[in-house]
Structure formats: structure tokens, C-alpha cells
Amino acid sequence: GLAEAHRHGIVHRDLKPGNVMLVKSRVKLLDFGVAKAWQSETVAASDATTPATRPGMIIGTLAYMSPEQLAGRQVDARSDVFSFGVMLFEMVAGYRPFTGGSAAQLGAALLRDEPAPLPTAAQVPDALREVIRRCLQLDPGGRYASAAALADALAAVPEEGTGALDPEATAPTRPMAAPPPHPHSMLATTGRRSVLVLEFANLTRDPAAEWLSTGIAETVIVDLKKLSGLAVAGRERVAAELGGRSSGTLTPSEQLHLAASVGADLVVTGAFQKLGEALRITVSAVEPATGEVAASAKLDGTMSDLFAMQDRLVWALLADLGVTVENTRRERREAVAEPRLEAFELYARGRQLHNQLGRAGLEQARACYEQAIAADPGYALAYSGLGGVAMMRYVATTNRSDLDVGIVYLERAAALDPELADPHLWLTYGLARLGRFADAHAAGERATALEPENPLAHYFAGVAWWLEGMQAPAPGCWRRAEAMLITATERAPRFQAAWQVLGDVRFRLGDYPGARAALERAVEIERSGRHTQVRFVGALAVLAAVLLRAEGSDAALAACTESLAALAGVDHLYAQASLALTRVIEGEAHLRAGRFDAALGSYRLARDLCRSSPRSLGMGWMAVRAAIGSPSAFHLLGMRREEQEAAATAGRAERSGELDFSAIWAGGTAVVNHDWAIYHAVRGRRSEAAEALHRAVAAGWCDAGWLERDDLLEAVRSAPEFPAAVAAAAAGAAHG
Structure with missing residues (x-):
């Protein structure tokens, strides 16, 4: 049996009850299909004729694996001793020594935890307890050296009172069935x-x-x-x-x-x-x-x-x-016709580069996809890959031509293979960025229908409604965005982008507790680095904006300090815009706290960031917000000439063709018009402030409560137009 295998230098590697058979009066050990000679220094890769024998793969059965086997380290006879110990424990106790609610939890228990205790009321001889304890040592050095040594130890255990126990009497309430599925599976x-x-x-x-x-x-x-x-x-x-x-x-x-x-x-x-x-x-x-x-x-x-x-x-x-x-x-x-082999190879090489998500890799992937299409003009997957690369290029360059070209490729892919979800998924994003919202929503519905479990499909469908809420608000946009983004977070609980956009949606609706909960989740993911989908940044900057309204300047400034530290030296497409937003919120927090010189310093730093990266996605909104905040600070300092110059600069920034005004969190027409309302209210221009508020509400401003509480809007509250603006904002929030 096992001792004989060990004498010949063979480790079984898959000891479990299913591989042990009782044949008349003998016990037979089955399935040496993944057995390995541990005494040889190497095993040639070409010797492995099944995936079970290649390095790095799951070999054996997890519940009975030794820690070293699970970790992919060298195994010897002591690995089998551990597996035997698990079976022996299970026979005696009626349950396994290591459990977990998911594969990861079970694996972690095997690598880290001590085994569960044997039943104290059971009639298990101390000698047998000691054999089991030694078999299940996490360190192989603490176990029996081989099955022969284990057999000698078992032979020394008194026979009386070692019968199998009744699982009904000794097992805990947890069943012996396989662990339940992962809660987010x-x-x-x-x-x-x-x-x-x-x-x-x-x-x-x-x-x-x-x-x-x-x-x-x-x-x-x-x-x-x-x-x-x-x-x-x-x-x-x-x-x-x-x-x-x-x-x-x-x-x-x-x-x-x-x-x-x-x-x-x-x-x-x-x-x-x-x-x-x-x-x-x-x-x-x-x-x-x-x-x-x-x-x-x-x-x-x-x-x-x-x-x-x-x-x-x-x-x-x-x-x-x-x-x-x-x-x-x-x-x-x-x-769907099979592609030419040459095209398939080029596509596969492109997909390998694409999956790395690096800028250089994306450019190389684009070249591979283009060559694949040249080799086979009817290859849907290559068109889809090329369209996806174009969409990612747009995020980096904000060049509209990338959207236009990408949509052409994606529509071609969808026409060639209507059952592919990827083209519809990226079409949802590209069409929404172009303002073609009806087409974007149709693509989003198709993507989620084809792949209802795909978090990216739900995310982009939610982003399309979010973008429409900022650019062409209609009843239901925000609530539909919220619903789709919630589904995305359910499908992928560590999807930072989904949590971050969800937080922005709720912030715009005036739901500060909901926004804060979503953004704190995004912050936790960003800090840990344990994200799914694509890496994202900037959660602390948006959280600071929420805290400014919910708790005041001190809480917002603390979040801004954390945001600046988190973003320092970060190479990411959204890093500059997030830094600029942090400085904008920092400036507004200082302004509201009466520190007008500090506010001017923060706004100046925000404008400097915008000048250094004018084409970063959404940077135009940050530049305008910083420019509008400055004249308010100058006015409160009594610096009239500087105020006039700053106000003129803000007006020019709004019309700048050098800045990118793509929609982004804490940006957009509604937010900018609200900032203008604050400036006019600070100056005592009641009618101009009321007019700016009406423009904000028409552009999708829904936070009616803030309009009623904001100290900087005190001067406009007596305007006859103010109640109508508040009522319209409340209606917008109610209809979502």
C-alpha cells in the first residue's frame, strides 16, 4: 500500500476517502494518476501528459491537501502522512479538521490554522489522539517520516475503544457536505x-x-x-x-x-x-x-x-x-465562421498584450488586431478587441476620433457575431460619451442580456445613465444609474469604479449617508490595492466633497490631506483630475472656514494642475471650478481688482477649447452653475445668483436640502425665484 509506495520513493499526492477501497478483508489504495517520485530532483515538463501534473496547478483534493502541496512546494512522503491524518481525524470525529466557507477560506485554514479539536466526550485513546496530532503538524518536520513510521505508531495504539464513532453523537452542527458557495459567487x-x-x-x-x-x-x-x-x-x-x-x-x-x-x-x-x-x-x-x-x-x-x-x-x-x-x-x-489560423494567432497575441492593461501593451495589441483583420476581414473578435483598445485610448487622450473609430470597429464586430457581449459592452460606453444616449442604452441592454453576470456590462450601463444625468438630464436617469451600479457592485464587490460612480450619483441626489457608504467602500479598496476589474483612483477626493456638505470644513480638509498623500506619485489616467478636484474641495473648505488666503492658495494649485494636463478626462470642469472659487475669496478679502480679473478668467475657462469637458465625478454644468450662484450670492447679487441656481437645476442639480442649508447662499434665499429653484431640485431628486 502506501508504505510500499514510499519505500520506492513515490508520493501519492491525492489520498482521500474516494481513493481508498475496502476489498473483502483488505484495504486497496487507488488512483496513482498524480503520484510523483519525490527523490528525483526534477521532473521534466514533457513527462506531464495531463494538466494535473504540471507545476502551479491544483493537484489533488483540497480538503485533504498538505500545506506544502497547496503552496506548490516540494512534497515527499510526509505530505501523504498529513492527508492520511485528515482521513483518520474524519473517521474518528465525523468531521474534518480544517473547514472553510469558500475555497480561499479552506486553503487559508490549511496553510495557517491548527486543526479543530477532537470531540472531548469521545472514547479516543490518548495514543490515537497523539498519532492524529502528529500527522496534522503544519511543519512537515513534525510529522512521521513515512507511512511505515505511521503504521508502527498506529500499531502501538490500544485496540479497545477505538471503534468508529457515531457522527450523529459527536459531530458539530455543521454538515460534512462541501462548503457553501462563495457569498458573491x-x-x-x-x-x-x-x-x-x-x-x-x-x-x-x-x-x-x-x-x-x-x-x-x-x-x-x-x-x-x-x-x-x-x-x-x-x-x-x-x-x-x-x-x-x-x-x-x-x-x-x-x-x-x-x-x-x-x-x-x-x-x-x-x-x-x-x-x-x-x-x-x-x-x-x-x-x-x-x-x-x-x-x-x-x-x-x-x-x-x-x-x-x-x-x-x-x-x-x-x-x-x-x-x-x-x-x-x-x-x-x-x-459563425471559424477564423483563419493566421488571424487567430495574431488575435491571441493581441489579447495577451491587451490583458496586461499597460499603455505600451495596448498599442502593441492594436497592431496585432489590425494584422488579424488584414488576414481575415470577417474576424469578429479582432474587431471587438480593436474597438476596446480605442475606447481605452480615449480615456487616456480624450480624443473624440478614438471614440468614432472604436464605434465603427465595435459595430462591425456586433454585426459579424451578434452573440458576442464585448462589442455591446464597449459600445455602451462609447455611444454615451458621444451623447448618443438612446443608442447607448440599447447597447447596454443587449450587453447585460447576453452576459447578465458580467459586472462591466452593468457598470457601463450605469455609467451611460450617469452621463446622461450630467449632460441631458431626464426623469429616472439617476435612479437607473444607481440600480445598474448597485448590480455591478453585487457582481464584483471590489469593483472600485462602480462604488465611486455610485457615490457620485447619490451625492448628486443629496443622499449623503448613501454616498458616504459607497465612497468609503471605494476608499477601502483603493487603499488595499485589492481591486477587481480595472484599477481606479480618486475616491478620497469625491468623499471630501461629500464630507464638506455633510460634516463641514474640518472633515473635508482631513479627507483632502489623505487624498493628496494617496495620489502623490501615482501614475494613473485619473490621477491629475483627482488631484485637481482635491485642491478645489480644499479651496472651498478653506473659503467656508473663513481662511480666504488659504483658499486662494488651493485654487491656484488646482489651476496649475489643470494647465499641466489640460486634456486629461474632465479636467476642464476642475479648471472652471477653481477659477470660479478664486473671485469669491478675493471679494471676501476686499481685493476688488483681483476679483474682477479672476472672474474674467473663470468666464474664459468655460469657453476654452484647450480643456477637456468630458463628464466626471463632482463636475458638470450643474455643479459649475451652482458655483457661480455662490459667487453671486457672496457679492450680494441676488437675481444673478437665483438665475445661476435655475440654470443648475435645469442641468440636473437635485440637492435641494443643500440649497436651503448653505450659508454662502444666504443672500439669495430672499429672492422670489429661490423657492421655485428649491422645489425644482427636490422634484428632480424625487423623480431621479
Whole structure:
């Protein structure tokens, strides 16, 4: 049995009850499929004929793994001793020594925690307790050296009173079933299984074939989305979690953490070997909560058979998982022509670069996508990738031509393959940025219908309503934005951008507690660096704006100080605009506290930031807000000439063609008109202030309560037009 294997230098690596069979009077040890000779220094990668034997993959069954096996370290006979100890504990106690509500929690318990105590009331001899305790030492050095040594220790345990216990009498109330799904997984929230597909390992390590790692995984992702009712974790979310790493380099414990982070209850891993034109692909689907293999396949063929092999691989997975494919789904999938192999390779190389989310990588990805389209003008995925790159370029450059070009590519992709969600997802964003809101909402509905589990689909649908609320407000915009953004945060609880925009929506509605809760969540994510989807910054700047109204200048200034520290030296597309907003809020806080010289200093720093990055997204609004705040401070200091010059500068800033006025949090026409109302009220110009307030309300200002409480608006409250402005703002908030 096991002792014999150890004598020959073999470690089993998958000891569990399912691999132990009672045959008449003997116990038989089964399944040495992942066994390994630990005494040899290395095992050639080409020896691994299944994905279970390549480095970095989940090998064995999680609940029975040793800590060193889970961490991907070298294992020897003592690893099997640990696994045997888990089984022995379970036989005696009726429950396992390590548990967790998710795969990540179970993995963390195995790596860090002491085992649960054995039942104190049970008749377990002290000698047997000692054997179990020694088997389950976290440090291999504390365990028996081999199964033979363990057998000697067990032989010394008195036989009397060692019968198996009644689980009903000794087990705690928790069941022995597999741990429940992750609370944010699709299985927990919608009853649908959620799948994480990792890049396939290149077992031959041939750099020329590395593109297949992403190419095969991408095919599996796309086809699982199209053919099944499974929810597949989005590539953007996975790429953000990985931070530029390849998923093929993850250790087993990192795979478990990644699965838990994206809420997956099934992990698809695989490998390929390419030798000349010969190709072997292996794949398995593992349930991370238990380590059980739910599906597996191995295919042999040639590169000319690649697409047929990928089809067979997907169908084999679906069959093993018991997924029934509707005829309509099958027909729609078969209606899409396979690309030329050359185009597929170029697309896969582009997708690898795209997933890194770096500026240089995006430009290289764009070149690959363009070459893929040249090789196959009907390749939908390449058009979709090219359109996505164009949208991300727009965020960096605010060049409208990127939006125009990107929309052309995305519409072409959607026409070529109507079942792809990615083109509709990015179309939602691009069309909304162009002000084509009806088209944007239609694209958003299509994206969320195709991939209801995709947080980016709901996020962009919410952003489209948010943008409309700032640019062309209509009843229901804010509430629809709020609903879609809440769904995005439910799908991806560590999606900072969704929390941050949600906070801005609630702030505009005058819901300070709701805004603060959302923004504090965004701040926590930004501080931790543990984000999903894309990395975001600036949450503290928006929180400072909320605190200024909710708690006053001191709380706002404290948040501004934190924001400046958090953004110092940060290289991010939104860093400059967030710094400028921080200085604007800092200036307003000083103004309201009566520190007018300090206010002027903050506004000047904000304007300097705007001059250094005039084309950063939304920077125009920050420049105008800083320019409008300055004349109020000059007026209160009695500096009339400087006030007039500053007011003229603010007017010119509003008309500047050099600044970008894309919609952004704490910006927009409504906010700027409210700032003008404050300036006119400070000057005692009651009618001008009332007129500015009406313009703000018409542009979507909904915070009626602030209009009634703001000390700086005291002079305008006696204007006959003021009650109507307040009533209109309240109506806007009520209708959302």
C-alpha cells in the first residue's frame, strides 16, 4: 500500500476517502494518476501528459491537501502522512479538521490554522489522539517520516475503544457536505454556476507557441458563454486581479484565492504540448471548494485541426458537466465562421498584450488586431478587441476620433457575431460619451442580456445613465444609474469604479449617508490595492466633497490631506483630475472656514494642475471650478481688482477649447452653475445668483436640502425665484 509506495520513493499526492477501497478483508489504495517520485530532483515538463501534473496547478483534493502541496512546494512522503491524518481525524470525529466557507477560506485554514479539536466526550485513546496530532503538524518536520513510521505508531495504539464513532453523537452542527458557495459567487446569488477559465500551460515552453495559452483559453471562454447557462468570469476582471501576471503561473493557493475573488465555483485549467505540427491539449474543470475534478478531456491532433480540437474540447467539458445546449444556441454558434489560423494567432497575441492593461501593451495589441483583420476581414473578435483598445485610448487622450473609430470597429464586430457581449459592452460606453444616449442604452441592454453576470456590462450601463444625468438630464436617469451600479457592485464587490460612480450619483441626489457608504467602500479598496476589474483612483477626493456638505470644513480638509498623500506619485489616467478636484474641495473648505488666503492658495494649485494636463478626462470642469472659487475669496478679502480679473478668467475657462469637458465625478454644468450662484450670492447679487441656481437645476442639480442649508447662499434665499429653484431640485431628486 502506501508504505510500499514510499519505500520506492513515490508520493501519492491525492489520498482521500474516494481513493481508498475496502476489498473483502483488505484495504486497496487507488488512483496513482498524480503520484510523483519525490527523490528525483526534477521532473521534466514533457513527462506531464495531463494538466494535473504540471507545476502551479491544483493537484489533488483540497480538503485533504498538505500545506506544502497547496503552496506548490516540494512534497515527499510526509505530505501523504498529513492527508492520511485528515482521513483518520474524519473517521474518528465525523468531521474534518480544517473547514472553510469558500475555497480561499479552506486553503487559508490549511496553510495557517491548527486543526479543530477532537470531540472531548469521545472514547479516543490518548495514543490515537497523539498519532492524529502528529500527522496534522503544519511543519512537515513534525510529522512521521513515512507511512511505515505511521503504521508502527498506529500499531502501538490500544485496540479497545477505538471503534468508529457515531457522527450523529459527536459531530458539530455543521454538515460534512462541501462548503457553501462563495457569498458573491453566481451560484450563491443566482443559482448559476460561475466558471473561471485560466490560461493553458505551455508544457514545451516554446516561446513561439505561447500565444496558444491565451488563444485556447479565449476560445473556451467565448464558447462557454455562447453555448451554456454557465456564468464565465470576465477577462478584464481576471486581468485586473492578476496585475499583469499570466494565470498560468499561479500556484494552487493563488488559483484558489483568484477563484474566491471572482466568485467562481468551477476552475477550468489546461495545458498543451506543441511539437512541430503535432498538438496535444488537456483540460480539467475543478471545484475549488472540494478539489474534485468535475470534468476532463485530452485531445491529440495537429495544428491544422486546432479549431476542431477546440470545439471537441468545449463539447467534452459541457458533456461532463451535464450541461444541455439548446438547439438555438448551437445553431447561432455554428453560424459563425471559424477564423483563419493566421488571424487567430495574431488575435491571441493581441489579447495577451491587451490583458496586461499597460499603455505600451495596448498599442502593441492594436497592431496585432489590425494584422488579424488584414488576414481575415470577417474576424469578429479582432474587431471587438480593436474597438476596446480605442475606447481605452480615449480615456487616456480624450480624443473624440478614438471614440468614432472604436464605434465603427465595435459595430462591425456586433454585426459579424451578434452573440458576442464585448462589442455591446464597449459600445455602451462609447455611444454615451458621444451623447448618443438612446443608442447607448440599447447597447447596454443587449450587453447585460447576453452576459447578465458580467459586472462591466452593468457598470457601463450605469455609467451611460450617469452621463446622461450630467449632460441631458431626464426623469429616472439617476435612479437607473444607481440600480445598474448597485448590480455591478453585487457582481464584483471590489469593483472600485462602480462604488465611486455610485457615490457620485447619490451625492448628486443629496443622499449623503448613501454616498458616504459607497465612497468609503471605494476608499477601502483603493487603499488595499485589492481591486477587481480595472484599477481606479480618486475616491478620497469625491468623499471630501461629500464630507464638506455633510460634516463641514474640518472633515473635508482631513479627507483632502489623505487624498493628496494617496495620489502623490501615482501614475494613473485619473490621477491629475483627482488631484485637481482635491485642491478645489480644499479651496472651498478653506473659503467656508473663513481662511480666504488659504483658499486662494488651493485654487491656484488646482489651476496649475489643470494647465499641466489640460486634456486629461474632465479636467476642464476642475479648471472652471477653481477659477470660479478664486473671485469669491478675493471679494471676501476686499481685493476688488483681483476679483474682477479672476472672474474674467473663470468666464474664459468655460469657453476654452484647450480643456477637456468630458463628464466626471463632482463636475458638470450643474455643479459649475451652482458655483457661480455662490459667487453671486457672496457679492450680494441676488437675481444673478437665483438665475445661476435655475440654470443648475435645469442641468440636473437635485440637492435641494443643500440649497436651503448653505450659508454662502444666504443672500439669495430672499429672492422670489429661490423657492421655485428649491422645489425644482427636490422634484428632480424625487423623480431621479
